[in-house]
Amino acid sequence: KAALAARIDGQVRDITRPFEGDAQLSLVTARDEADALELVRHDLAHVMAEAVQHLFPATQITFGPATADGFYYDFAPPPDRGPFTEEDLPAIEAEMRAIIARDEPFVREVWSRRALIDRWSEQGETFKAEWAAALPDGEELTIYRQGEWLDMCRGPHMASTGKLAPDAFKLTRVSGAYWRGDQKNAMLSRITGTGWLSKKQLDAHLTMLEEAAKRDHRRIGQEMDLFHLQPEAQGSVFWHPKGYLVWRALEAYMRRRLDAAGYAEVKTPQLMDARQWEQSGHWGKYRENMFVVPDEVPNVEDDRAVLSGEADLMALKPMNCPAHVLIFRQGIKSYRDLPIRMAEFGCCHRNEAHGALHGLMRVRQFTQDDAHIFVTQEQLVDEVRAFCDLLDVIYKDLGFDSYAIKLALRPEKRFGSEEMWDWSEQSLRDAVAATGRDTPAFGWEELPGEGAFYAPKLEFHLTDAIGRTWQCGTLQTDTVLPERLDASYVGEDGQRHRPVMLHRAILGTFERFLGILIEHHAGRFPLWLAPVQAVVATIVSDADDYATGVAAGLRRAGLRVETDLRNEKINYKVREHSLAKVPNLLVVGKREAEEGTVAIRRLGSQGQEVLGLAAAIEALTAEATPPDLVG
Numbered sequence: 001k002a003a004l005a006a007r008i009d010g011q012v013r014d015i016t017r018p019f020e021g022d023a024q025l026s027l028v029t030a031r032d033e034a035d036a037l038e039l040v041r042h043d044l045a046h047v048m049a050e051a052v053q054h055l056f057p058a059t060q061i062t063f064g065p066a067t068a069d070g071f072y073y074d075f076a077p078p079p080d081r082g083p084f085t086e087e088d089l090p091a092i093e094a095e096m097r098a099i100i101a102r103d104e105p106f107v108r109e110v111w112s113r114r115a116l117i118d119r120w121s122e123q124g125e126t127f128k129a130e131w132a133a134a135l136p137d138g139e140e141l142t143i144y145r146q147g148e149w150l151d152m153c154r155g156p157h158m159a160s161t162g163k164l165a166p167d168a169f170k171l172t173r174v175s176g177a178y179w180r181g182d183q184k185n186a187m188l189s190r191i192t193g194t195g196w197l198s199k200k201q202l203d204a205h206l207t208m209l210e211e212a213a214k215r216d217h218r219r220i221g222q223e224m225d226l227f228h229l230q231p232e233a234q235g236s237v238f239w240h241p242k243g244y245l246v247w248r249a250l251e252a253y254m255r256r257r258l259d260a261a262g263y264a265e266v267k268t269p270q271l272m273d274a275r276q277w278e279q280s281g282h283w284g285k286y287r288e289n290m291f292v293v294p295d296e297v298p299n300v301e302d303d304r305a306v307l308s309g310e311a312d313l314m315a316l317k318p319m320n321c322p323a324h325v326l327i328f329r330q331g332i333k334s335y336r337d338l339p340i341r342m343a344e345f346g347c348c349h350r351n352e353a354h355g356a357l358h359g360l361m362r363v364r365q366f367t368q369d370d371a372h373i374f375v376t377q378e379q380l381v382d383e384v385r386a387f388c389d390l391l392d393v394i395y396k397d398l399g400f401d402s403y404a405i406k407l408a409l410r411p412e413k414r415f416g417s418e419e420m421w422d423w424s425e426q427s428l429r430d431a432v433a434a435t436g437r438d439t440p441a442f443g444w445e446e447l448p449g450e451g452a453f454y455a456p457k458l459e460f461h462l463t464d465a466i467g468r469t470w471q472c473g474t475l476q477t478d479t480v481l482p483e484r485l486d487a488s489y490v491g492e493d494g495q496r497h498r499p500v501m502l503h504r505a506i507l508g509t510f511e512r513f514l515g516i517l518i519e520h521h522a523g524r525f526p527l528w529l530a531p532v533q534a535v536v537a538t539i540v541s542d543a544d545d546y547a548t549g550v551a552a553g554l555r556r557a558g559l560r561v562e563t564d565l566r567n568e569k570i571n572y573k574v575r576e577h578s579l580a581k582v583p584n585l586l587v588v589g590k591r592e593a594e595e596g597t598v599a600i601r602r603l604g605s606q607g608q609e610v611l612g613l614a615a616a617i618e619a620l621t622a623e624a625t626p627p628d629l630v631g
Contacts, residue, residue, distance in 0.1 A: 002029045004036055004158050011415060012039075014108055014156045031338060037197065039158050040462040043106070044096070044169050044195040045211060047161055049068045049073045050149040051095035052191070055088075056081070061151060062127045062188060064180060069205065070194035072170075074177050076127060077189055084189040089171040092191070096169070100445070103162030104146040108155055111141050115626050116152060124356045127179060127186075168202045169195040172209075183354070210611050210624065214291055217518040220464035224523055224581050226531065227360070235364025236468045237359045237511055242531035245560060247510060249529050250517075253397070254369055254507070260628075261390050263343040264370055268323035270347065273578065274313040281415055285453050289350045291316040298567040318345040321478075321503055324372040325485040326497075333489040338499065339379050341370040345510070354454050360515030367462040367510045377427075378380065380500055384431030384458075391473050391506050392412040394478075397522060402463040403473075404431060404443025408450035415480045424477040425456045455503065457462040472513060476503040502577040524603060529561070529628045535582050536598075537564040539589035546593035550586060550613060557621045584620060 005015050005028040011037055013029060028035045041367060043065035048071070053059050056078055064073030088435050111119075114136055118191030120129035132152065146161055158164075164204055169191040186202055196202045221227050229236075238248060245530070258265065266621045271293060277283040282290070284338050293314045304370065347367050356362050363411060375383050407428055410421045432438045443461065451457055451460030464498035478501040482488075490494040507513040517525070527533055537546045544565050554561040570587060577585050585601040587608065592598055598616045599608045611619065 003027045004029060004039055005156050007035075012156050013532050014106065015159050016105070017108060017156075019279065026293060034603045037195075038066050039156065040164060040168075040197060041071040042155075043157055043161065043164055043193045044193060045071040046106075046144065046146060046149075046151060046153070046157070046193065047164065047170070048092065048193060049075075049151060050099055050146060051092050052084075053149065055091060056084075056093055058124070060125050061159050062131075064151070067192075070172070070192060072190050074179070074188040074190050076179075076186065077567070079200055082119050083176070083187075084191060086159050089174070089191070093171055097166045099146070100161050100164045100166045102147070103160050103605075105160045106157035106324060107145045108157075109143050109145060109150075111143055112140055112360065113139075116141055116143070152408070157586050161408070165196075165198055166299070167199040168197060170191055170202060170206065177355075181353075193291050207238055207602060208466050208468070212519070215349065215466070215519040215522045216359075217361075217515040220518050220523040221360075223579055224531070226518075229359070231517040233533050234354065235352060235362075237360060238367070238435045245516075245531040246525065246529055249626070250507075250510065250514070251407075253528075253628060254345075254394070256626075256628050257394060258343050258371070258388065261341070261386070263341040264346075265343050266324065266327055268317075268320060268344060268346065270316055270349075271314040272323065273316050276322060277315055277595050279484060280481060281454065282322070284320065285413075286318060289352070290318050291349050291351055299330075304511075308372055314400045314532070317346070318348055318350045320344050320348065320368065321372055321481060322485060322500045325481060325487050327488050327500070328374055333374075333499075335376060335489055335491050336470070338374055338376055338489060339383055340374040340423050341371060342374070344368075345464070346370050360511045360518075363509075363511050366512070368512065369505055369507040369513075371504050373504065374482075374489075374499040375502060376489075376497070378428050378499055380477065380502070381431045381434050383502060384428065385474055387502070387504055388435045388437060389434070395460075395473075398517065399526060400462045400464070400561070404445070404461040404463070404469070405437055406443070406445045406447050406459040406461065406471075407432070407455045408452075409447050410456060413451060413453060414451070415484075420479050421456065424479065427477055428456055428458055428475075430487040451606065453475055454478050457503075460506075462516070464516065465522070470516050471515070472508040474504065474508070481625040523579070524583065527583050527620075527624045530580050530581075532562055532580075533560045533624050534620060535562045535577050535585055536586045536588060537570065539570050539587060541567065542590050543588045543593045547588050550588060550598060553617055553622065554586075557617050559620055559624055560615075574601065586616065 003015050006013050007026045007028055008023045009233060017267045030036050034390040045066060049061050049064055052075055052453040054060065058078035060076035062074040064071065071086045075084065089306045089477050093328055113132060117129050120132055128465065136248050141152065142154060143150045145153060171191060173192050175190045179188055194202070194205055196205060221243065224242060225240050226246065227239050229238065242546050255265070274283060274292070278434065293316065326345070327342065328340065345367055347365065349365050352362060352364050357364070364581050373383055409425055429438070429600040438444045455476040455478035457476040459471050463469055478500060482498045487499055489499055538544055538547045545562050547565060550562045551561045574585060581603065583603045587599040587601060596613050597610050598613060599610050601608045
């Protein structure tokens with residue numbers, strides 16, 4: 001009864017599917033949470049699609065995958081009604097529970113491509129017919145049936161709809177989506193839901209979503225006057241003075257950490273010739289995500305003319321690595337020069353799809369805390385260990401005590417030999433093992449097929465204050481780019497050798513990491529990062545001159561301070577500055593002016609602390625000292 005599916009030779013399969021020969025067998029139960037949740041969410045997607053088509057006949061189905069925390073399906077609504085709305089969701093949920101109660105078996109069937117095309121065409125499912133026609137000849141095509149309803153699907157599924165908990169899912173939103181992700185195609189209605197193994201898990205997830213909404217960096221950014229976005233510069237951020245103060249504080253901290261770790265900072269061009277990107281391999285693999293700029297050449301019909309030398313195109317850099325190789329190639333390098341640690345806070349541009357843009361989390365113009373380390377093979381393990389130690393310190397300084405490490409292995413489409421990939425992947429395994437971080441305590445896991453086209457990579461996934469994970473840091477072991485761009489050093493034997501190039505980032509991008517910081521701290525930054533560290537607010541106008549002097553003293557001590565001398569009640573001022581997440585409100589009135597004191601109200605505290613001005617400046621200065629400068 002506990003079995004939800006089976007694992008045959010490592011592959012998850014339907015529990016009802018017969019054995020096809022001798023195999024290693026294990027059973028998947030709710031204790032195997034990752035596999036179980038994917039099964040549940042996949043089943044829920046099918047149940048939702050059946051419910052929608054039952055309630056709204058003539059609706060066409062398209063795709064409906066499981067996601068990281070739920071599922072969705074894209075629908076073409078009936079021609080006699082507009083797109084689905086969130087007002088439709090309660091009725092769909094009720095119909096889904098009825099389907100679950102019927103406990104319909106999930107039945108796997110193998111069909112021919114012709115039979116599938118005919119079936120979809122007869123039912124008026126034009127999108128499904130188009131997709132079936134695009135599938136390769138000779139491929140085994142499967143459908144899953146629950147009662148009379150069916151869809152093309154590779155599976156696996158649980159035994160029946162009754163295995164789903166009727167109180168452990170919720171439909172959350174309706175949005176638009178283009179057929180096959182192409183904005184030239186028809187607009188569909190995407191219905192998204194979240195699904196879990198139990199109501200307890202669902203309730204915990206919904207509570208987390210409520211907390212996440214309170215911490216939304218876009219809302220907090222507006223309340224704190226940090227930044228804004230607008231259509232005239234889609235995917236680019238307008239940083240306001242206060243937001244840029246946070247940026248500068250973070251950048252200065254990172255620069256000090258990198259200086260202490262032996263990095264040399266460089267600055268490279270925004271625009272580079274398309275042929276350079278072709279040589280590096282990015283043009284063939286990344287062209288659609290690059291912003292291309294004609295170099296005053298009219299009538300350029302296509303990229304072939306550029307790459308053949310008949311015309312010139314430039315491209316805004318989507319990454320910094322080729323430029324860093326070009327710096328490395330200036331002058332002859334010896335094995336004695338290595339390792340070379342080259343860092344850049346490099347501004348990059350990537351042509352992300354409009355629908356993928358999201359606040360600070362997904363932008364088109366961004367600044368990476370990028371670096372490339374050129375090492376010999378023998379130096380690699382020590383450098384990875386040093387990088388992990390540096391990353392650990394920085395994450396803790398920024399308030400993140402927990403992170404997981406994943407090893408992303410070779411993708412299907414890649415450069416380089418199998419021997420190179422074998423060595424690169426094993427080198428990263430050995431390096432993490434040398435740090436003692438290849439353990440469950442660090443969430444160590446290997447991710448087949450998820451590496452970059454030129455290198456495997458370590459991924460560092462932060463856990464924030466409400467339990468969400470964010471992949472920020474990366475480290476990649478690359479022998480492909482040094483080969484393609486002809487980087488070399490003179491070894492101890494007097495011969496030329498290729499360096500190993502470590503691509504690494506800790507924050508990832510400043511924009512996204514600042515968004516994560518805002519949400520992690522709910523806008524209540526550590527004092528050293530806060531854009532305004534204190535506001536001196538008066539109770540009566542007689543204290544205006546004293547308040548101005550207090551602020552001046554705080555500024556001389558290096559603190560970021562504002563004054564509030566408005567003719568408003570102090571309770572109004574307290575509420576307003578609390579909403580703006582000001583960490584310290586220094587309240588002064590006639591008594592404070594006479595006694596040379598201040599009353600400090602900490603953000604989130606109901607009480608206050610009265611200190612002499614000198615003591616207050618000393619205390620706040622100590623609290624505002626960046627962690628790398630303490631002591």
